[in-house]
Amino acid sequence: MKKILLLEDDGALGRGICLALDSGSAAVTRCENLLQGRQALEAGDFDLLILDVNLPDGSGLDLLRQIRRTSAVPVILLTANDMETDIVVGLESGADDYITKPFSLAVLRARVNAQLRRGTLPQAGALELAGFSFDFDRMEFRKHGVPVELSKTEQRLLRVLVENRGTTLPRETLLDRVWSDGAEYVDENALSVTVKRLRDKLEDTPSKPQYLKTVYGIGYTWAVK
């Protein structure tokens, strides 16, 4: 479920966009000015921003530049200006796409999907990492060519870790992503235990892990070699 933030002051257009995008796979949050937008950004973690350039309390470009200082979240600009220089300035301010009004909702939806798809594709096929071979489609995992049996939970955890290898994933994030199914409370220790089981199966010396490392006070990371 992707989270989209829409900043659009025009009521009818805003509602139309919400309707066009809100679906089973995406949830749209709508704000009508920069102030609301900033608050929403601080509160939630969005997968995509759709930003009208002309807002009642300022320019969306300012917000864009501010965001780009700290985040790489995809941003689509929305505006009545189809002046060439406006487009260039918008894109160079850090936008990923630029749509000029009027536009068809079908095109908007397609461009939104294109941005959301970004970066999710490369997980096709087997993943070869120093000494390991992970194939999440076939559920086949090897360590130095030797097959290793992993349970479902272990696979989900390994997948999240490996797909984000090199970055530290907070315990909370891992609990969210790996135990996403039920809204039930899950003991935090379930994570620790699953980590241990993975280490026992994958690490040479489970008590001195080389790959699945713990980041004290934060979470875990899969170290890139």
Place this chain on the structure above:
Amino acid sequence: MKKILLLEDDGALGRGICLALDSGSAAVTRCENLLQGRQALEAGDFDLLILDVNLPDGSGLDLLRQIRRTSAVPVILLTANDMETDIVVGLESGADDYITKPFSLAVLRARVNAQLRRGTLPQAGALELAGFSFDFDRMEFRKHGVPVELSKTEQRLLRVLVENRGTTLPRETLLDRVWSDGAEYVDENALSVTVKRLRDKLEDTPSKPQYLKTVYGIGYTWAVK
């Protein structure tokens, strides 16, 4: 140096695009049909594809779908069709952007840059300072390229110091910001000790700090070099 592959059969347009994009930061390889394109793709590793939909020996869309089975390389479609359905089909086939002819070369360049930027941005959160690289999002810290492990408190202190580098922060301010969680009293010396630990990890000669300097009677500062 980014590598761009251009598939465009129109001679004049192709040359124009090459001129517009070929620069110090990007190298353009040009092909005039699908066959050449496939060969170029197998031979080289490209950072971006610009694909004309109408090519003499077939549709660029077919090539796009084929590429998308194994690769997430950014693709910009180029075409004379500005029919809404064409755009939607193109994007849903896996394109990241879609430009209809005629277009300005400045806009093309801006959209190309927007696509190339993606993937290089994620490390934009990193702060590069003389000899150091601090990435507070990924919690990755380097000294002359060598990773340094920092604890949570050390990270918080470093962040406050570095974000305000050049200015002297009173001890009281640092205690407030770094130990903001509990309203409890914290021994002032906790700060001194954390400073020492940071120095031990970051300074070349911890007893003679070059960066994390003491401002006697006031507090500490991160010296800009």
Place this chain on the structure above:
DNA sequence: ACAAGGTGTGAAAATTTCTTTAAGAACCCG
């Protein structure tokens, strides 16, 4: 119904980090 493996729970042990203490060094100012 039984066996086998997967999963979550709770509690103790181990580890890492933080705070406090205290002694000595460095600094500022008269």
Place this chain on the structure above:
DNA sequence: CGGGTTCTTAAAGAAATTTTCACACCTTGT
């Protein structure tokens, strides 16, 4: 130069977090 203040440093104890283990529950297939 001397005295009071402020900072540095080491080490011990406290606190927080993670590891590890044993066991119970559940599902699945036999």
